[in-house]
Amino acid sequence: MRIVFDAYELVPGQGKSIGIYNYAKNLLKALVQVIDDKTEIFVICNPANIADFTYEHDSVTSVVLGDTPGKFLRLIWIYGRAAWILKSLKAEVYFSPKGFMPKHLKLLSANVKTVVVIHDLIPLWYAEHYPGYFGHLEEFIVNSLMKSSVEHADSIVAISQATANDIKHRLGRTENIHVVHNGIPITVPAPRPFDKPYIFAMASQLPHKNIEGILVAYAAYRKLESKPLPLVICGVSNSNQLGVISVKGLDDATLHAYYAYADLFVFLSLIEGFGFPPVEALAHGTAVICSDIPVLREVTKGYASYVPPTQAKVVGEKMVELLAQTPSDEVKRERMAVADSFTWLACATGVLKAINS
Numbered sequence: 001m002r003i004v005f006d007a008y009e010l011v012p013g014q015g016k017s018i019g020i021y022n023y024a025k026n027l028l029k030a031l032v033q034v035i036d037d038k039t040e041i042f043v044i045c046n047p048a049n050i051a052d053f054t055y056e057h058d059s060v061t062s063v064v065l066g067d068t069p070g071k072f073l074r075l076i077w078i079y080g081r082a083a084w085i086l087k088s089l090k091a092e093v094y095f096s097p098k099g100f101m102p103k104h105l106k107l108l109s110a111n112v113k114t115v116v117v118i119h120d121l122i123p124l125w126y127a128e129h130y131p132g133y134f135g136h137l138e139e140f141i142v143n144s145l146m147k148s149s150v151e152h153a154d155s156i157v158a159i160s161q162a163t164a165n166d167i168k169h170r171l172g173r174t175e176n177i178h179v180v181h182n183g184i185p186i187t188v189p190a191p192r193p194f195d196k197p198y199i200f201a202m203a204s205q206l207p208h209k210n211i212e213g214i215l216v217a218y219a220a221y222r223k224l225e226s227k228p229l230p231l232v233i234c235g236v237s238n239s240n241q242l243g244v245i246s247v248k249g250l251d252d253a254t255l256h257a258y259y260a261y262a263d264l265f266v267f268l269s270l271i272e273g274f275g276f277p278p279v280e281a282l283a284h285g286t287a288v289i290c291s292d293i294p295v296l297r298e299v300t301k302g303y304a305s306y307v308p309p310t311q312a313k314v315v316g317e318k319m320v321e322l323l324a325q326t327p328s329d330e331v332k333r334e335r336m337a338v339a340d341s342f343t344w345l346a347c348a349t350g351v352l353k354a355i356n357s
Contacts, residue, residue, distance in 0.1 A: 001039045003355065004091040005031075006082065007053045008044040008065060009074050009098060019276075020119060023159075024097040025052045026183055030348035032057050042089050063089070078102045078145065086112060093355055100145040101153060115355050116153040120273025121146070121166050122208060130207055147171060157354050159274050162295035178354035181299070182274050183344030186283050189257035197229050198245075199319065200262035200286075202277040203269075204235040210291075211236050213268045213309050218244065220316030229263060229323065260284035264322055267291065268309040275299050283339035285332035287322050289315065299342075303335050 005028060010021045028043065032055055035041065041060045045053040048068040055062070063085070067073060082102035086094055086109050094105055096116045105114055123142045126133050133139070150156065150167055155176045158164035164177050199218070203211040214233065222228040222243060230243050234255065238246045250258070259265060265281035267290040278290045278300050290296045292306035305322060307315045327335075 001093060001356075002089065002091050003039065003041045003093040003095055004086055004089055005041050005043045005053075006094065006096045006098065006101070007049060008046055008077055008082070009069055010053075011046070011048050011068060012052065020098055021049075021052075023117070023119070023182060026185065026344045027097055027348055027351065028053060028055075030183065030344035031352065032060055033345065034348045034352055035059055042091070044085060075141075078141075080104065083108045095351075095355065096149075100142070100149040103145075103148070113155070113355070114153045115155045115157065115351075116149045117157040117159065117351075118146075118150065118163060118167060118273075119159050120163055120271070121170055122271055122273065124170060125208065125271050133207070155354050155357060157351055160295050160298055162293075162298055163273050165294070176357070178350065178357070180347055180350030180354065181342055182276070183347045184276060184279055184283065184339050184342040185344070186280075186339060187252040187256040189260040189284065190251075190253040191257065192261045193254055193257045194230075194232060194245075194261070197263050198261075199229050199231045199264045199266060199323075200258050200281070201231060201233045201266040201268075202235055203233055205237075208270045209235070210268045210270050210309055213270075213312070213315075214266060215239065215241055215244065216312040217266070217268065217315035217319070220312040221319040222316075224316055224320050225323075231266075232258060232262075234258065256280070256284065259286055262286050264289065264319060266315075266319070267296075268307075268315065269293075269296075270309055272296065278304055279339050279342065282335040285327075285336050287325075287327065287335075289318055289322065299338075301338050303338050 007024050010024055043053045043062045045062055045064055046068045050064050083104045091112050093113045099119050101116045127139055127143055150171045150173050157178050157180050159182050161179050164179050168174050201214050203209045203214055218231045232245045234247050236246050259281045265286050265288045267278050269291055272295050275296045278288045281288050282303055288304040290304045291309035305318055307318050
């Protein structure tokens with residue numbers, strides 16, 4: 001079986017796409033370990049990502065295309081070049097880890113099987129709630145590609161049951177959808193990053209990450225607590241709010257140190273396809289408050305405290321409640337065990353099953 005793994009448009013360190021980049025990198029690394037000797041993988045990459053998508057393996061060939069793609073080269077790839085490359089490689093399977101696939105793939109390769117990973121339908125959510133937020137042209141291109149990919153792909157890999165349900169309810173597809181959870185690499189934390197007890201939170205300036213919800217909830221907590229802990233927020237610029245400390249650009253070991261030594265982790269995103277941060281915090285035994293949305297209940301498996309993300313008073317009261325508790329070692333072990341089933345080998349096995357189905 002000849003699989004084309006399309007990593008051409010992925011560029012390391014690019015804002016909102018970094019999660020998909022890391023997904024593709026980790027998935028490919030695990031796929032190399034689970035394929036048999038009858039499977040060949042041709043990885044389409046670019047000069048910027050070749051270090052992460054090249055393997056010394058008899059069954060893996062990296063195909064490096066000339067330039068790191070900008071918007072113009074991406075459009076050429078989407079609307080024609082990908083189809084030509086697929087034909088030239090005599091692919092039997094086209095696999096996209098990116099959330100959509102290029103157009104016209106079967107025009108030149110009628111028998112190729114197309115498999116696409118759908119991480120989430122967040123772009124459709126933005127079109128409903130913040131139309132034009134990323135620019136009307138980008139919104140149109142991304143949403144039309146996502147819709148056509150869901151409609152025309154032979155198989156879909158959804159990274160959560162919540163994403164599969166969203167595909168069904170928003171776009172009407174129910175056939176050949178395979179739920180395959182992400183892997184979660186657990187990083188050994190660096191030394192304690194902050195010398196006092198603290199609350200840790202993760203957000204960004206993107207509206208769906210709900211930074212305002214976190215800040216207002218923290219203000220509500222401070223009103224209820226005579227000796228409030230400081231709030232360290234990762235991913236946003238400096239805040240002038242009392243008690244708030246902002247950090248950005250953390251390496252993995254430092255980020256996991258903030259998770260591991262926090263007295264409480266808070267994550268109030270409005271929509272997610274999976275939701276890494278709450279599971280990463282649980283993996284260190286840390287208490288978690290997160291949004292009461294289906295996907296976070298799914299991936300945290302009941303070991304977080306769930307709150308309405310826009311009700312500051314409720315969140316503040318829950319923060320006070322959890323910080324007053326001293327969890328037992330057994331509770332911490334149960335939290336840590338949540339991440340055990342989310343491995344990249346399990347993810348790769350599930351993706352390969354979807355490809356072969």
